[in-house]
Amino acid sequence: MDRAGHAQRPRAGTSPKQPRDFMSTKIDKPTWEFAARFRRHAFGWKSQPAITRIREAVSEIKVVARKDPLRGAEGAVMFLVRLSPAIERVDSSSGSIGNAVNRAIDALAPLITNAPVDPAMRRKWLETLFEAHGTEAIPYIEPLGDHWGDLCASPTLAAEWADALAPTIETTWRQYPQEHGYFHGTNMGLSAMLAAGQYDRLLALLGQAPYTLWHDHHWGVKALVALGRTDEALQYAEALRDRSAPSGEVARTCEAILLACGRIDEAYTRYAIEANHASTYLATFRALCKKYPHKAPEEVLRDLVDRSPGEEGKWFAAAKDAGLYGLASGLARRTPVDHRTLIRAARDFSEHEPGFAADCALLALYWICAGRALEVSTGEILAAFDHLREAASQAQCLDPALSQLQQMLDALPAENIVRRQLYGKLACRIRG
Numbered sequence: 001m002d003r004a005g006h007a008q009r010p011r012a013g014t015s016p017k018q019p020r021d022f023m024s025t026k027i028d029k030p031t032w033e034f035a036a037r038f039r040r041h042a043f044g045w046k047s048q049p050a051i052t053r054i055r056e057a058v059s060e061i062k063v064v065a066r067k068d069p070l071r072g073a074e075g076a077v078m079f080l081v082r083l084s085p086a087i088e089r090v091d092s093s094s095g096s097i098g099n100a101v102n103r104a105i106d107a108l109a110p111l112i113t114n115a116p117v118d119p120a121m122r123r124k125w126l127e128t129l130f131e132a133h134g135t136e137a138i139p140y141i142e143p144l145g146d147h148w149g150d151l152c153a154s155p156t157l158a159a160e161w162a163d164a165l166a167p168t169i170e171t172t173w174r175q176y177p178q179e180h181g182y183f184h185g186t187n188m189g190l191s192a193m194l195a196a197g198q199y200d201r202l203l204a205l206l207g208q209a210p211y212t213l214w215h216d217h218h219w220g221v222k223a224l225v226a227l228g229r230t231d232e233a234l235q236y237a238e239a240l241r242d243r244s245a246p247s248g249e250v251a252r253t254c255e256a257i258l259l260a261c262g263r264i265d266e267a268y269t270r271y272a273i274e275a276n277h278a279s280t281y282l283a284t285f286r287a288l289c290k291k292y293p294h295k296a297p298e299e300v301l302r303d304l305v306d307r308s309p310g311e312e313g314k315w316f317a318a319a320k321d322a323g324l325y326g327l328a329s330g331l332a333r334r335t336p337v338d339h340r341t342l343i344r345a346a347r348d349f350s351e352h353e354p355g356f357a358a359d360c361a362l363l364a365l366y367w368i369c370a371g372r373a374l375e376v377s378t379g380e381i382l383a384a385f386d387h388l389r390e391a392a393s394q395a396q397c398l399d400p401a402l403s404q405l406q407q408m409l410d411a412l413p414a415e416n417i418v419r420r421q422l423y424g425k426l427a428c429r430i431r432g
Helices: 031-036 047-067 069-087 096-113 119-133 142-152 156-175 186-195 199-208 214-226 228-242 245-258 264-275 279-290 297-305 310-321 325-334 339-346 356-370 377-394 397-410 417-431
Strands: none
Touching: 031 047, 031 069, 031 356, 047 069, 047 096, 047 142, 069 096, 069 119, 096 119, 096 142, 119 142, 119 156, 142 156, 142 186, 186 199, 186 214, 199 214, 214 228, 214 245, 214 377, 228 245, 245 397, 264 279, 279 297, 279 310, 297 325, 310 325, 310 339, 325 356, 339 356, 356 377, 356 397, 356 417, 377 397, 377 417, 397 417
């Protein structure tokens, strides 16, 4: 640490020396198409051209790596060094450029890790990446630190980096909060310690941290797992949940630990639902069924419903997808389901599940009548009525279905749009 509180690089001799001019080495050959595109400030502020070029560069590198792993790894190193300077002025407010970079790092890091390269060249690669990581104006390639132990590719090289970085990490933490220093190599050092098998040293160093962040302390969870102290690792992770750790990240980590130990039922009971939460209810259900195939889909669905009171109707699509039609109808009766979803189900199932289709059409009209549907059109109301008649006729329950609809319409005021559209049709149908 210097007097201004900035972290300094490890002194000479503690880590491999930086090549003076990386861009002039054999890695930077003109045969790479992306090389000419990734120049400093090459993309201005527009994010979409940069995202497109990142995807193209990753594809180019992966194609080369299939035939020549060493050459592909060299290209990956060169690309990561050039990346941040090229996109540092790009508008990142939407987060799309950051996501593209993270995906690129996840795709390219294994190419570097698995490259058949001698230790001397790997040291040069790592030192070059370390320098780029520390000097970037915006920390786009910061996630590279999570892969550092793997990039070392051997416990010996990982130990070299652990010995080089640990003193700076310790100094930075010891001087906090007086100087509020930041060391960009913290995650790299912790990852290297884990890869080097220095588990106790890693835990002892984390014990000196002046703050508790999941970004740092998840390495402690991994160290305890590596030591075979599974229950202690779970407790360590749970203790972080209420401090700084994202709850879903803790659940995913703990679930993975238990699954690796063969404690499948415990993983399902304690963490599965939270760990596999997806962007939609249907995607969550499918993820759980895929990960826990020994669980019956109906059991999984009922567990999900129990964990989300007041949102039973949200699981309608999941029940329908699993062929649990009776359960799907029951869920749609408990809380609102989008009327368009119900109308589509009535249309799609009118032939091979007419009873279920009739329920869906009637429920669509029910939630429309109850005022729980948004932006309802006349065409949708008439479509639901037509699907109800068709499906109920197929299921031989037309009269009971129309009687239920009649009761619904009788309870509505005369100016209600559903009553205006259907009351005359229904009266004619009953008289006929």
